[in-house]
Amino acid sequence: MFGGSFDPVHQAHLALAQTALSHLHLDEIRWIPVGLPWQKTRQLAPAEHRVAMVRAATEHEPRFVVDPLETVRGGPSYTLDTVRALQSAESLLDATLVERWFLIIGQDQYANLHTWHGWQELVRRVTLAVASRAGQVPRPGPQLAPHPHRMVVLPMPEMPVSSTDIRARLAHGDAAQTLVPAMVSNAVARYIEQHQLYAAGTPR
Template sequence: MGRGTALKRIGLFGGSFDPVHSAHVALARLALQHLALDEMRWLPAGRPWQKAHRALAADEHRVAMLKLAIGREPRFVLDERELHRAGPSYTIDSVLELQAEEPAAEWFLVIGQDQHVRLHTWHRWQELLARVTLAVAPRAGESGQASPQVAALPHAEVALPAMPVSATDIRERLARGEGIDGLVPPAVARYIEQHHLYQRGTPGN
């Protein structure tokens, strides 16, 4: 590790990744550097409780796109545990499992500013924040503030240049038959085209 007896530093990056896009990858790479992480765990959500109203693309498609997007970075690790868990996907459940598996590690939860604003609504959020260090990435167009209880807690900021891209925007573009060049990694764009994902009337739209 190059830090003597320092704890292993592991980042956690969860989301529906429907689809994974270039801003996700850019943020994760910056977090590796900014937080001096040894590893970044990508945790695709199985049944995200915040998005219960919307059908996601099939798990196998989201996993395949993630593998294409992150496969060349050895410090990126795909963790599929939430896809195999019954019931809603709660971050605290994954954190408890991971910390039991690697009790000596130091854990960082990487989230966007939009998630930070709503963090006080998360399941068992106080327990979650007692177990991880928050790393918050500013998001273009997000002006909301975290609740006072959450804002008072220490957190790191990952200086991510504003990128006007979101998975929602990408899905809407595809449903309209528009291009997504530069918004997702090229291999992901090819996969979406080959499997006719996010076209109007398909799951995820």
């Protein structure tokens, strides 16, 4: 499971997902664009656009599955609710549950996981797959550190690209195609230009 605002989805997201596929020998990665992010204060681009951009970015890999369940579910988008929904067909008594479901997150998210809704139950249900930037060792926050949980490290090269920077450049007037290929895929750049996303005055 790979959740996020994906506003917009960019090359570092794709690199992390590809690393997870190969490093963890996964059957699939389920990309889950957030619906209502309860820990973010800024307004996101409309959900239908963010879902469409993820579809465009991931269509080359059949093991990438885009799941819009958070964008159609009412209320705040709690990861725990999403995990419960996806695991609902499996027995909670199955001891291998946590070993077969991975939640892909970044180092910062790992350090702040104790601020997430229902984090104690969440770590009972999944193995945390944490991206490690530039050889750094991911560290849990002091609340999570003594709490039993499974974690694996996803080694990632340094990639100086962020959704924040992309939105700022587009709002400044840069053409989406100037972001290719270092920041976004060609398909995402075309979608951004077609729908005039992130121009000055639009949600950032």
